[in-house]
Amino acid sequence: MTLALVRRRPGELPVEVTGFVGRNKELTRVDEALRQTRMVTVTGPGGVGKTRIALRSAARVAGRYAHGVCLVELSELRDPELLPHTVANCLGLPEGDPRPPLDAVLDHLRERNLLLILDTCEHLVDACAMLSDILLHETTGVSVLATSRQPLDVPGEHICPIAPLPVRANGGDAVELFAQRARAVDPAFTVHDGNRADVVALCRRLDGMPLAIELATVRLRVLPLDQLVARLEDRFRLLTGGRRTALPRHQTLRTAIEWSHELCSEQEQLLWSRLSVFAGSFDIAAIEEVCAGGPLPREDILEALVGLVDKSVVQREGADGSRYRMLDTLREYGAEHLALRGEQAQLRERHYARYLRLAEEFDRHFLADDQIKRYRALREQHPDIRLAIEYALAAPGKDSEAAALTGSLWPYWHIAGLHTEGRYWYAKITDRFPGAVRERAWALAQSAYLGAFQADPRALDEAEECVRIADHLDDPVVAGRGRVYLNLSLTFMERHEEAARAAEEAYRILEEAGDVVGLVTLETQIGYMQHLSGQLDEALEVCERGLRRLGEDSKEGWVRGYLHFVTGVARFRRGEYEQSRASGATALRIKHELGDGVGMGYCLELLAWLAGHDGRHEEAVWLLGAADPLWAGAGARLGGTSLMEEFHQNAVRAAHAALGEQRCAELRADGARRPQDEVVALATGRQAKEVIPAPRSQTHELTRREHEVALLASEGLSNREIAERLVISKRTVDAHLERILAKLGVPSRGEIAARLSELDG
Ligand SMILES: Nc1ncnc2c1ncn2[C@@H]1O[C@H](COP(=O)(O)OP(=O)(O)O)[C@@H](O)[C@H]1O
Ligand SMILES: [Mg+2]
Incomplete structure (x- = not known):
């Protein structure tokens, strides 16, 4: 019944996919509370409608905040330490920042006027309370709207308790909700004098709890209304021992959920419990892989899933409706049953195994033509990747599994711009493996690689330690890769001689080990290093070699994008502007298709310098603006190298001189606001006239x-x-x-x- 077919950007409010009923008073209360205080928590039992009210309120008050609203959905998050990472992500910060993500979030929000929605806080109350408290103190324009089964207990918090929908003798909003949902089952359904008493009785029985009403309505598929009411009455009479006293609310909902559960076939019940192992949304392939088995063979999964969707237990979502998710209350119920069945350990293990398999395949076939597809599939399952890592770290004796999973994900963090989160996990691995072992060496290597992009000096130490351990273990792949990342750190620090030495050693070791991924990433870096030190012919040559290594028809995105980019900068420096532009545009298209924000940042910078060089200063500043959010909070634009920064500053200066500061600021802000598709169209197609806004004034x-x-x-x-x-x-x-x-x-x-x-x- 629920179809959420719209893909959203992180932080954006979802489009409502089912009708909304009543709640005018509550919306007004939240609205007024937000005028008076900066911290409002909508509280109430699960299924009462907190999330719907918060989202509606947010849409209603959004216009009051210059920077709008940002939604952080927390039901899929388990590890409270990742709360700031999650918020940073929803704010669109690329995490390219070596500082703790909380600092990046604060810096970003300090100058902003925005409403942050923290939805579903009850399992992370302390972390959410702390974050809210800090935001209230450290910013002046940020307000927080939270939903939680219990208050967060933050000083200054205004609590809006939510009661269920009202039921009155002649109707009320609960009855209206029932009628709406009943029409989804039977389009001809109406409430009239003949059936009103039944509907009212039913809604009263369900205490006006929206989720309970939604679940009960589904029974209209198999029962006429009067029988539905009679059976529900029986059910509750049993529970209350025949007294007319009402059950506590959570128990009302629980009864409705149980009732809905009983309506399910055995296979549907089994699937419901097994689906509770997923943290976020899931698709058929994931369900089949993790949940099939025993009395629920793979070929029966689809039918069971359709049954659960029909009963409103599972909701469809995703751009094409091919992904599914469960409301938190229903997931919790499923998890209880999973534990009762004694299947929890087995299911967790299979969940972990799936994500390990996906990560390992991604790593093993990293340079293959379907890299982009595999990456996107992983990205959609980020909450479950986290959950699988957490599971391995928490389960006794599974440290090596945790190391294997995080270890295979190394390119994932780069492409997703999750530099800080990746390093967070690698730090956990190095803690677990204090000795001179491969797990430690690899985690250090990958942490160094991510850190180098963040211009974090610790990256150098990590790479050095990795090399020491790998040499000691005589492990050529790790020893080679360690030197690759050592080379990158040194290059970004402009210690060219040492960088060149590390590269030479790495090259020899990796060639011997036959590590193609290592070699081709190294070639990219050597090209970059040579361009920085002015060896432009050599830089072009080594990029050529890298591209040949990938193959002429390669559809690989990450390395190939960088090879074209480095080719582009080297040509820029040789004054071959047309060719440089062609390389930069190719690189940008590749990085855009992949969704690699940091990579796009590099390409946009180069294209901006070229535009500036041609005297197209408006385009230049606009492109620099478009790159800004990709570095935002990164503190490491262009990896922090001074030569690159100089090109950047030259472009800025020339544009200022030609256009004046005001026009530049205007254009830069406009570029930063535009959707990436438009940016790429302009940067690669030169439709400057259509995209770049006319000056507001002349x-x-x-x-x-x-x-x-x-x-x-x-x-x-x-x-x-x-x-x-x-x-x-x-x-x-x-x-x-x-x-x-x-x-x-x-x-x-x-x-x-x-x-x-x-x-x-
Ligand atoms: N005012 C309302 N109008 C229509 N549907 C509602 C309303 N309030 C809640 N619901 C529905 O009831 C279910 C539970 O609501 P939700 O907001 O997720 O509850 P909570 O966040 O309190 O657990 C959802 O399926 C939601 O769409
Ligand atoms: Mg909720």
Whole structure:
């Protein structure tokens, strides 16, 4: 019944896929509370409608926040330490920051005016309370709207308890909800005098709990309304020993869930319990792999799933409706049953095994043509990847499994821009393996690799320690890769001689070991290092070699994108601008298709420098702006290398000189706001005219009369004085001034003078 077919960006509010009923008072309460305080928690039992109210409220008040709202869904998160990472992600920060993610989040939010929604906090109350408290103290424009079964207990928290939907003798919102959902089962359903008493009785029995009502409605598929009510009455009479007293709310819902559970076939029940091992959304392939077995063979999975969707236990979602998820209350119920069946350990193990398999295949076939597809599949299952890692780290004796899973995911963190999270996991592995063993060496290597991109000096130490251990173990692949990442750290630090030495050693070891992934990443880095030290011919040559190694028809994205990028910068430095642009555009298209934000940042920078070099300064600044959010909070634009930074600054300076600061700021902000598709279209296709906004203002756009008014106003005359001077009405002057401010893009008359002289000069 529930179809969420819209793919969202992280942090965006979902589109509502089922009708919304009532709650006007609650929405007003939340709305007013948010006017008065910056921390509002919507509380109430599971299934009462907290999430729906929070999302509705957010949509309603969004306009009050200059930077809108950002939704953080927490039901899929288990590890409270990852809360700041998750928030950073929802805010669109690329995590390229070596500082703790909480700092990056704070820095980002400090200047912002935004409503942060923390949905489903009850299992992370302490972490959410701490985060909210910090946000309230360290920012001035951020408000928090939380939903939780219990208050977070933050000083200043305003609590909005949510009661179920009202049921009255003649109807009420609960009845309205029942009628809406009943129409999904039977489009002709209406509440009329003949059936009203039954519907009211049923809603009353269910205490107006929305989730309970939704689940009960499903029975209309098999029962007429009067029988549905009669059976529900029986059911509750049993529970209350015939008394008319109501059950506590959570027990009402529980009864409704149990009732719904009984309606399920045995296979559906089994699937319901097994599906509870997933943290986030899942697709058929994942279900088949993890949940099939015993009395639920693979070929019966689909039918059982359809049954659960029909009963509103599982909801469809995803761009094409091919993914599914369960509401938290229903997942918890499933988890209890899984434990009762004694299947938990086995299912956790199979869940882990699936993600290990996906990660290992991704790593083993990293350079294969389907890299992008495999990466995207992993990215969609991020909550479950985390869960699988956590499981291995928490289960006794599974440290090596945790090392294997995180170890295989090394390219995943880079492409996803999850540098900080990747290093968080590698730090756990190095803690578990203090000795000189391969697990430690590999975790150090990959942590160093991620750290190098963040321009974190610790990366160098990590790479050095990795090399020491690997040499001691005589493990050529780790020894070679360790040196590859050592080379990168040194390159970014511009210690060229040492970098070159590390590269030479790495090359020899990796060739002997036949490690193609290591070799081709090294070739990319050598190209980059040589371009920095001015050996441009050599840089081009080594990139050629890398591309040949990947193969002419390769559809690989990550390394190939960087090889084209390095080719592009080397050509830029040789003054071969057309060829440079072609390489940069190719690289950008590849990185965009892959979804590699950091990679795109590099390419956009190069294309911006080229545009600036051609005198297309508007395009240049706009592209730099588009790159900004990709580095945002990264503290390591362009890996922090000074030569690259110099190119960046040159482009900025030239644009300032040509366009003035105001226009540059305008363009840069506009570039930063645009969707990536548009950015790539402009950067690779040169449709500058269509995409780049016209200046908000230019003097020649002022009419002659407006210009006159503007000059007088900038001399400090009042509107009345101007009216007298020009012999026109004061009203006309008012209107002129409004248009002038808009055209010049300045907020007040006090700034007209400065803006005019800037435009003239
Ligand atoms: N006002 C409402 N109108 C329509 N459906 C609702 C309403 N409130 C809750 N529901 C439905 O009831 C179920 C539980 O609501 P939810 O907001 O997820 O509860 P909670 O967050 O309190 O656990 C969902 O399927 C939701 O769509
Ligand atoms: Mg909820």
